[in-house]
Amino acid sequence: MTLEMLVGASVFAATLRLATPIALAALGGTMTERSGVTNIALEGSMLVGCFFGVVAADRTHSVGVGLAVALLAGLLLAALHAYASITLRADQIVSGMALNILALGLTTYLDYQMYGTTGTPADLPAVPDLHLTFLSGVPYVGDAIADQNSIVWLTLLLVIALQVFLFRTVLGLRWRAVGEHPRAAETVGIQVRRLRYAAVLASGALAALGGAYLSLGVAHSFTDGMTGGRGFIGLAAMIFGRWTPVGALAASLIFGYGNALSTSLQGATIGDVRVPVQLLGTLPYVLTILAVAGFVGRSRPPAADGLPYETEGHA
Amino acid sequence: MTQIQQPATTGPGTERPAPSVRQPTFQWAAGPAIPLLSVVIALIFGAAFVLLSGNDPIKAYAALVQGAFGTPYDITETIVAAIPLVLTGIAVAIAFRTGLFNIGAQGQLLVGALAAGWAGSQWPTLPGPILMPIVIVFGIAGGAFYGGIVGLLKAVRGVNEVITTIMLNYTIVFVMHWLLQAGPMTAQNAFGTPASTPIGAGARLPIIIPNEIVLFSRLHAGVLLAALAVVVFWFLLWRTPLGYRLRAVGLGARAAAQAGIDPARHMILVMAIAGGFAGLGGMIEVSGVFGRVYDGFSSSYGFDAIAVALLGKNSPLGIVFAALLFGAFVHGGAYMQSHAAISSNLVAIIQACVLFVIAAEALVRGLTRRRGHKPVEAIA
Amino acid sequence: MGGLPIPPVDRYIAGYQDAVKTVSPTTKILNGYSQDFVDQQKGLEVGKSHIAQGCDILFQVAGGSGLGYIQAAKAANVYAIGVDADQADVAPGTVITSALKKVDTAVFQTIRAVRLGTFKAGDNLFNAANDGVGFGKTDKIVPKEAIDAANQALADIKSGKITPKDTVQVK
Numbered sequence: 001m002t003l004e005m006l007v008g009a010s011v012f013a014a015t016l017r018l019a020t021p022i023a024l025a026a027l028g029g030t031m032t033e034r035s036g037v038t039n040i041a042l043e044g045s046m047l048v049g050c051f052f053g054v055v056a057a058d059r060t061h062s063v064g065v066g067l068a069v070a071l072l073a074g075l076l077l078a079a080l081h082a083y084a085s086i087t088l089r090a091d092q093i094v095s096g097m098a099l100n101i102l103a104l105g106l107t108t109y110l111d112y113q114m115y116g117t118t119g120t121p122a123d124l125p126a127v128p129d130l131h132l133t134f135l136s137g138v139p140y141v142g143d144a145i146a147d148q149n150s151i152v153w154l155t156l157l158l159v160i161a162l163q164v165f166l167f168r169t170v171l172g173l174r175w176r177a178v179g180e181h182p183r184a185a186e187t188v189g190i191q192v193r194r195l196r197y198a199a200v201l202a203s204g205a206l207a208a209l210g211g212a213y214l215s216l217g218v219a220h221s222f223t224d225g226m227t228g229g230r231g232f233i234g235l236a237a238m239i240f241g242r243w244t245p246v247g248a249l250a251a252s253l254i255f256g257y258g259n260a261l262s263t264s265l266q267g268a269t270i271g272d273v274r275v276p277v278q279l280l281g282t283l284p285y286v287l288t289i290l291a292v293a294g295f296v297g298r299s300r301p302p303a304a305d306g307l308p309y310e311t312e313g314h315a
Numbered sequence: 316m317t318q319i320q321q322p323a324t325t326g327p328g329t330e331r332p333a334p335s336v337r338q339p340t341f342q343w344a345a346g347p348a349i350p351l352l353s354v355v356i357a358l359i360f361g362a363a364f365v366l367l368s369g370n371d372p373i374k375a376y377a378a379l380v381q382g383a384f385g386t387p388y389d390i391t392e393t394i395v396a397a398i399p400l401v402l403t404g405i406a407v408a409i410a411f412r413t414g415l416f417n418i419g420a421q422g423q424l425l426v427g428a429l430a431a432g433w434a435g436s437q438w439p440t441l442p443g444p445i446l447m448p449i450v451i452v453f454g455i456a457g458g459a460f461y462g463g464i465v466g467l468l469k470a471v472r473g474v475n476e477v478i479t480t481i482m483l484n485y486t487i488v489f490v491m492h493w494l495l496q497a498g499p500m501t502a503q504n505a506f507g508t509p510a511s512t513p514i515g516a517g518a519r520l521p522i523i524i525p526n527e528i529v530l531f532s533r534l535h536a537g538v539l540l541a542a543l544a545v546v547v548f549w550f551l552l553w554r555t556p557l558g559y560r561l562r563a564v565g566l567g568a569r570a571a572a573q574a575g576i577d578p579a580r581h582m583i584l585v586m587a588i589a590g591g592f593a594g595l596g597g598m599i600e601v602s603g604v605f606g607r608v609y610d611g612f613s614s615s616y617g618f619d620a621i622a623v624a625l626l627g628k629n630s631p632l633g634i635v636f637a638a639l640l641f642g643a644f645v646h647g648g649a650y651m652q653s654h655a656a657i658s659s660n661l662v663a664i665i666q667a668c669v670l671f672v673i674a675a676e677a678l679v680r681g682l683t684r685r686r687g688h689k690p691v692e693a694i695a
Numbered sequence: 696m697g698g699l700p701i702p703p704v705d706r707y708i709a710g711y712q713d714a715v716k717t718v719s720p721t722t723k724i725l726n727g728y729s730q731d732f733v734d735q736q737k738g739l740e741v742g743k744s745h746i747a748q749g750c751d752i753l754f755q756v757a758g759g760s761g762l763g764y765i766q767a768a769k770a771a772n773v774y775a776i777g778v779d780a781d782q783a784d785v786a787p788g789t790v791i792t793s794a795l796k797k798v799d800t801a802v803f804q805t806i807r808a809v810r811l812g813t814f815k816a817g818d819n820l821f822n823a824a825n826d827g828v829g830f831g832k833t834d835k836i837v838p839k840e841a842i843d844a845a846n847q848a849l850a851d852i853k854s855g856k857i858t859p860k861d862t863v864q865v866k
Contacts, residue, residue: 092674098674099671102671105663105667122785218736218766220766221735229485236482260740263727266744274866278730280489282486282489289482292478492730496701497700509702
């Protein structure tokens, strides 16, 4: 086991790549739960973003349209959840679960209908990487961040923007108020329902961006169920990150690091014993549990999180 | 148990009735009405989807029903598919009742399966009456251990169980890969999926409907174990003081704490019990269906379990019916795909519709609730 | 790269490594696993890691995950080899050939055997001898000598002259 395997520049680069979709899902989760709605359908939004982004990019040969359609798809799925959770005041867990199942079934079915046995085309327009050539000579930093995908940078920007938004702007304060004490927020004139709708829709779009990153940015194709639980890991990251954008990013990075290690440590030996490759796969998960148990401990969600809100007459 | 009459709710001089000790029977019977209605509505939505995809919904549903219940063999297969769902459904439901979200049924099932599979192959020559209980105990213990960790972390360090259960689910998958591919449970298996050493004959749950009655029947004695588990679930939660306390915690932690119940201890206990049920489910799959532990033999019981628990409203009978429904989806879906040329993914879409309509049930409930006459949750 | 170190995967890898060592003993071989048969990002990461260590040809036995491995090859302008089905269309110009598991042949022969009444239940083996394996379309960059040598090797395996090793040498 070498130091290179543990903290080398390529490991850091991989960490960023692997953390991005999770961070986007975690950001989405943070935004909705801060407004008081639990959205576990992030996995579903991510998956539909993944799929419909590919379909749109394929049909129009434009990655911009692909991204836009991906965001729209995630948003629409989240809209269903918003309707069920906010207007119908339904059980948010059930609704979320239902939409996840729907997303998987729908995308798998449509994938087969449209791309059957041939798979998605090889010449799919892709989200470009951002090549920071001025950094290419710099040791470590250059190798780590000089060739990351644009969406990775977008994610970092979003984290900063949303952190500032939630904790430094008036609207952000209202957002959080709605999540903590919607009744009080309403009495000062805040439109609880409207805000919550916006929050859920935003979360769908964010998760879908993560999905589009996976299909249009990384894999340049679509395979059934390719999100592989990242939406749920994102939820865990959100809780781990104490419902803040920066925390979500930190948690995602820890998880991404564990993932990166499980690749970079393959073939490593401790003394004479080879680390079994299968156990390496447990690294991100065990690392996350240890981190949460050791450092984060009790974390408190927004007080009104997950509870349907009954307005006093007006929307 | 005596029935306590509800005092009149209208008229002069009547105070608000005290919470009744027992849920009025008609209300208990009306409980399933809404989920049933939801299933019907969902099937209609599902039919719309089928139509949209250019297929005939009647044909699709006919194939689905035919596949699930058409022949005695199909019925046994549906039951075989439902058994693990009953147990994992209980694992999720029991946690829900206490206010905990157990997404870890999947992992707990796998640990139980591994433990049972290991025990069964360690002493293969022991006779049935000795080996079977050992294997059952190992299965339950394995799952209970895995669930207990979750409860422990939450009680001691306040770690949200959503995080731990998700993480542990994935962890055991990889540990299982290692155990069966390169670790101590690897058995020689030149061509196929990695698997463990087969368990001894004494540990195999016998097929209870022999081939003479139903050809190719795989219906094993696990169905009896599952039925027993349902009874235990009901008894534990609705007929013991512990169950009373657990349900109280679920209905309002603060009030429960004031009544002297220690939430931390109960968290550990509930998660361990829930894990135990799921572990039993894993043991049954190994003992009754496979005879050994195959790598990756169970992939979706975890999520289906959540759906089963929710659809069954976290109650014993509801879970049984929900599990049977999902088992029918699984088995009938395969038939639908091969005989009616309709993709079994449509089954997933129908499942989603069912759940979604259940979610909206709350609104239906709200609309039918008359002012001042809230449905009573039976505490005693 | 394999999905998991399980026999169905490792046999491919073992044969591949045996061939490489036989034809070109000085070529360095790396081996890795994505631990997944669906997740493309994991395959991509292993691919990037291998390319960073100097690999020019990436052979994957990892299903959906392997597509990520091929993508890594495409992004770095090196070559890849497909598996199971002919994956030349996945990345034209990058995929130089594929190791074929001729399930189509197997299914056809089995149905035929059933029809002719010669079918025997139990384990039916499909290998070089009954046209159960082969290699797929070769990219134009593959030299003719290589294709001829491959065909010769296939014939030799069929006749029993060569028996590929079935244990992975470079883990």
